[in-house]
Amino acid sequence: xxxxxxxxxxxxxxxxxxxxxxxxxxxxxxxxxxxxxxxxxxxxxxxxxxxxxxxxxxxxxxxxxxxxxxxxxxxxxxxxxxxxxxxxxxxxxxxxxxxxxxxxxxxxxxxxxxxxxxxxxxxxxxxxxxxxxxxxxxxxxxxxxxxxxxxxxxxxxxxxxxxxxxxxxxxxxxxxxxxxxxxxxxxxxxxxx
Amino acid sequence: xxxxxxxxxxxxxxxxxxxxxxxxxxxxxxxxxxxxxxxxxxxxxxxxxxxxxxxxxxxxxxxxxxxxxxxxxxxxxxxxxxxxxxxxxxxxxxxxxxxxxxxxxxxxxxxxxxxxxxxxxxxxxxxxxxxxxxxxxxxxxxxxxxxxxxxxxxxxxxxxxxxxxxxxxxxxxxxxxxxxxxxxxxxxxxxxxxxxxxxxxxxxxxxxxxxxxxxxxxxxxxxxxxxxxxxxxxxxxxxxxxxxxxxxxxxxxxxxxxxxxxxxxxxxxxxxxxxxxxxxxxxxxxxxxxxxxxxxxxxxxxxxxxxxxxxxxxxxxxxxxxxxxxxxxxxxxxxxxxxxxxxxxxxxxxxxxxxxxxxxxxxxxxxxxxxxxxxxxxxxxxxxxxxxxxxxxxxxxxxxxxxxxxxxxxxxxxxxxxxxxxxxxxxxxxxxxxxxxxxxxxxxxxxxxxxxxxxxxxxxxxxxxxxxxxxxxxxxxxxxxxxxxxxxxxxxxxxxxxxxxxxxxxxxxxxxxxxxxxxxxxxxxxxxxxxxxxxxxxxxxxxxxxxxxxxxxxxxxxxxxxxxxxxxxxxxxxxxxxxxxxxxxxxxxxxxxxxxxxxxxxxxxxxxxxxxxxxxxxxxxxxxxxxxxxxxxxxxxxxxxxxxxxxxxxxxxxxxxxxxxxxxxxxxxxxxxxxxxxxxxxxxxxxxxxxxxxxxxxxxxxxxxxxxxxxxxxxxxxxxxxxxxxxxxxxxxxxxxxxx
Numbered sequence: 001x002x003x004x005x006x007x008x009x010x011x012x013x014x015x016x017x018x019x020x021x022x023x024x025x026x027x028x029x030x031x032x033x034x035x036x037x038x039x040x041x042x043x044x045x046x047x048x049x050x051x052x053x054x055x056x057x058x059x060x061x062x063x064x065x066x067x068x069x070x071x072x073x074x075x076x077x078x079x080x081x082x083x084x085x086x087x088x089x090x091x092x093x094x095x096x097x098x099x100x101x102x103x104x105x106x107x108x109x110x111x112x113x114x115x116x117x118x119x120x121x122x123x124x125x126x127x128x129x130x131x132x133x134x135x136x137x138x139x140x141x142x143x144x145x146x147x148x149x150x151x152x153x154x155x156x157x158x159x160x161x162x163x164x165x166x167x168x169x170x171x172x173x174x175x176x177x178x179x180x181x182x183x184x185x186x187x188x189x190x191x192x193x
Numbered sequence: 194x195x196x197x198x199x200x201x202x203x204x205x206x207x208x209x210x211x212x213x214x215x216x217x218x219x220x221x222x223x224x225x226x227x228x229x230x231x232x233x234x235x236x237x238x239x240x241x242x243x244x245x246x247x248x249x250x251x252x253x254x255x256x257x258x259x260x261x262x263x264x265x266x267x268x269x270x271x272x273x274x275x276x277x278x279x280x281x282x283x284x285x286x287x288x289x290x291x292x293x294x295x296x297x298x299x300x301x302x303x304x305x306x307x308x309x310x311x312x313x314x315x316x317x318x319x320x321x322x323x324x325x326x327x328x329x330x331x332x333x334x335x336x337x338x339x340x341x342x343x344x345x346x347x348x349x350x351x352x353x354x355x356x357x358x359x360x361x362x363x364x365x366x367x368x369x370x371x372x373x374x375x376x377x378x379x380x381x382x383x384x385x386x387x388x389x390x391x392x393x394x395x396x397x398x399x400x401x402x403x404x405x406x407x408x409x410x411x412x413x414x415x416x417x418x419x420x421x422x423x424x425x426x427x428x429x430x431x432x433x434x435x436x437x438x439x440x441x442x443x444x445x446x447x448x449x450x451x452x453x454x455x456x457x458x459x460x461x462x463x464x465x466x467x468x469x470x471x472x473x474x475x476x477x478x479x480x481x482x483x484x485x486x487x488x489x490x491x492x493x494x495x496x497x498x499x500x501x502x503x504x505x506x507x508x509x510x511x512x513x514x515x516x517x518x519x520x521x522x523x524x525x526x527x528x529x530x531x532x533x534x535x536x537x538x539x540x541x542x543x544x545x546x547x548x549x550x551x552x553x554x555x556x557x558x559x560x561x562x563x564x565x566x567x568x569x570x571x572x573x574x575x576x577x578x579x580x581x582x583x584x585x586x587x588x589x590x591x592x593x594x595x596x597x598x599x600x601x602x603x604x605x606x607x608x609x610x611x612x613x614x615x616x617x618x619x620x621x622x623x624x625x626x627x628x629x630x631x632x633x634x635x636x637x638x639x640x641x642x643x644x645x646x647x648x649x650x651x652x653x654x655x656x657x658x659x660x661x662x663x664x665x666x667x668x669x670x671x672x673x674x675x676x677x678x679x680x681x682x683x684x685x686x687x688x689x690x691x692x693x694x695x696x697x698x699x700x701x702x703x704x705x706x707x708x709x710x711x712x713x714x715x716x717x718x719x720x721x722x723x724x725x726x727x728x729x730x731x732x733x734x735x736x737x738x739x740x741x742x743x744x745x746x747x748x749x750x751x752x753x754x755x756x757x758x759x760x761x762x763x764x765x766x767x768x769x770x771x772x773x774x775x776x777x778x779x780x781x782x783x784x785x786x787x788x789x790x791x792x793x794x795x796x797x798x799x800x801x802x803x804x805x806x807x808x809x810x811x812x813x814x815x816x817x818x819x820x821x822x823x824x825x826x827x828x829x830x831x832x833x834x835x836x837x838x839x840x841x842x843x844x845x846x847x848x849x850x851x852x853x854x855x856x857x858x859x860x861x862x863x864x865x866x867x868x869x870x871x872x873x874x875x876x877x878x879x880x881x882x883x884x885x886x887x888x889x890x891x892x893x894x895x896x897x898x899x900x901x902x903x904x905x906x907x908x909x910x911x912x913x914x915x916x917x918x919x920x921x922x923x924x925x926x927x928x929x930x931x932x933x
Binding site for chain 2: 102
């Protein structure tokens with residue numbers, strides 16, 4: 001198979017790959033992704049390409065089931081929050097860890113998410129938990145570090161937009177630091193709609 | 194038929210009015226006795242005489258009719274019996290075919306397994322699926338239809354008959370005797386008012402399928418007709434759908450029969466005794482029929498389940514019809530009679546019905562003798578068309594390599610636990626040396642600890658889900674490599690962030706939501722400047738080897754303040770290392786594989802490269818000769834390497850020569866593990882499968898498709914448990930799986 005494809009790029013991180021080359025390969029269109037984990041691949045690819053381009057990251061490919069799309073995004077949030085939790089040594093570390101562990105178990109449970117299909121109720125639960133995690137960060141002593149980290153990866157922006165886009169939480173409940181323009185933008189979009 | 198009395202009456206009255214010398218009587222019965230009597234006095238026609246004659250004739254006709262009726266009933270009884278017999282044979286055949294199919298299936302599986310173990314490839318032997326048993330055959334509904342109808346007509350007919358006979362002047366006693374005889378022949382009885390209660394009762398039980406109460410019932414009645422009841426038990430199991438109605442019908446008759454039996458008992462002790470004897474004798478006959486091993490006829494009867502050959506035991510059956518007398522077995526397939534008597538049989542069947550795909554165990558008792566006891570019978574059964582292929586080639590199949598069979602069949606690994614909690618590909622995994630505990634390292638920046646004894650019931654019963662009991666967080670970025678120390682107290686992980694984290698293993702019983710204990714992270718080794726791709730730990734040396742994309746292989750001695758005690762390949766003379774391992778039989782040496790295709794043995798003390806096992810390959814094709822993993826045999830001086838180009842190669846550490854080279858997978862081989870005894874090798878590949886190899890014969894003994902693909906990657910790591918019967922695989926699909 002490898003040989004037959006000849007020049008085709010094999011998207012692999014082989015042992016010995018340098019950190020800078022990790023996942024460093026030409027983008028693949030969503031249609032070309034034939035694996036069963038295409039949605040995750042696609043999201044990760046877009047994040048790697050430009051993590052500030054939140055609109056593109058959040059824009060589902062045509063015909064994509066919204067439930068799966070949201071679910072995969074939530075997985076991705078939790079994945080990236082894993083990295084965040086390492087750097088945060090704030091008092092809420094237990095809460096952070098447990099929330100993430102719980103979310104991980106829940107998101108991976110095939111009882112609640114058979115074939116990665118999102119059940120709305122649990123989804124909302126998770127969003128809220130993740131969100132509160134964010135709010136803890138804000139109140140913690142290491143608030144600044146948290147915000148910097150969040151801004152580094154545009155995770156916070158993405159999360160806010162994500163939540164807004166799919167109306168997963170009311171705006172009032174969002175304590176995660178929002179940029180004012182974002183709120184305005186989204187309200188403008190909402191009023192347009 | 195019903196008109197006859199009336200017609201006779203009408204015929205009798207006009208005759209005198211005609212008055213003339215009627216010749217018709219004489220013509221009608223030239224040869225009969227009454228006719229002869231009359232013809233002696235041809236001229237003396239008197240009204241009373243004619244009337245007497247007609248009455249006489251009428252009585253004679255009725256007698257004859259009754260006789261025919263009885264004969265007909267007898268014949269019908271025989272037909273019903275034979276049909277029952279046939280049905281029984283069919284059931285028997287079905288049962289046998291089913292068992293044979295199960296055996297066939299098991300054999301195929303066995304063969305496939307063996308083939309896989311031996312050659313490493315799937316044996317293509319056509320579709321191999323569980324034989325499906327449809328217990329309802331359309332035929333079934335047809336066969337009993339006859340008896341049911343005839344039963345109705347019998348009842349009507351009997352009723353009529355009784356009327357006729359009464360009219361003709363048969364006394365009640367004669368009538369009783371006759372009807373007794375008829376009944377005894379047919380095993381039936383006329384409608385009796387109180388029969389309905391019991392019938393209903395039984396009907397209920399049968400419909401409800403409450404076998405316990407049925408059994409109870411059966412015990413109650415055992416003294417009288419335990420066997421019959423047992424048979425009904427069996428029937429209950431064996432029948433369903435449309436059949437049920439018929440069975441109930443039969444049961445009804447059977448119950449009535451029992452009551453008759455009881456009556457007999459009360460009325461006539463001798464007869465009752467006779468009956469019991471008869472019953473036993475008959476049942477013995479059936480036993481013989483079923484268990485006969487030498488009986489060619491029996492074998493034939495079984496194989497001719499389609500009902501076209503009836504010459505088999507005809508005489509025997511004739512005899513039995515006579516013997517049957519008071520035993521209503523006309524509808525009960527004799528073939529199933531004796532198996533039904535063993536109590537285990539019932540449960541066997543229930544089990545079989547509950548899960549039809551489940552292999553059905555051989556029923557105990559006589560049933561077993563079909564298959565286990567008698568070669569002859571087995572062969573005659575196997576002679577059936579659709580089964581012809583499974584006997585003979587067996588021997589040739591098994592004979593060609595008997596010695597290795599034992600070895601090859603020793604263990605088949607089956608998926609047992611699914612470890613799902615990672616958000617991204619699981620790059621590495623390692624078992625605890627003693628406990629059923631393992632650690633996984635993932636691209637989601639975390640490591641997780643799993644206790645296989647703490648499982649969560651999964652959606653599908655086949656495998657269990659395990660939830661992690663601890664999550665290690667320290668790496669910033671994907672975790673790529675992992676090793677657990679040989680005493681199980683520590684583990685080390687290498688990440689894309691160029692660090693090696695040194696962890697204290699939490700207790701296997703740790704509460705996953707316990708408060709954070711910072712001491713779990715025992716230390717961080719900083720030294721590498723790029724992703725750490727390979728780790729190896731030596732218990733005897735208390736040291737750790739790592740290799741990194743920065744080109745170096747480093748030796749660490751964890752407790753020391755400056756843990757890095759050695760650096761190898763500092764000038765990238767061999768390229769970028771991909772994997773390292775201590776050499777099993779000499780921990781003073783280590784082996785490292787490189788992206789260039791080199792495999793180098795280092796002396797850790799002198800930091801010298803002792804031997805180059807594999808030379809760099811032509812680098813014009815990207816990743817040609819790229820080695821993904823290198824492992825050292827635990828006891829022999831053998832090094833095994835997994836190549837991107839689908840090969841696994843074996844090298845002699847002494848001579849540096851290639852011992853063996855094989856195309857092992859359909860895609861890049863990514864991971865290797867040798868079992869603690871050094872007998873089996875396990876390999877994982879991006880072709881989604883893991884394979885087990887016999888290191889001695891270099892043959893594949895099992896292949897398991899374990900993971901899905903993400904991008905072009907599938908399986909990252911495989912591992913043997915050092916002391917327990919577990920193997921595990923880690924995949925790009927964010928899952929780890931454990932096989933037992």
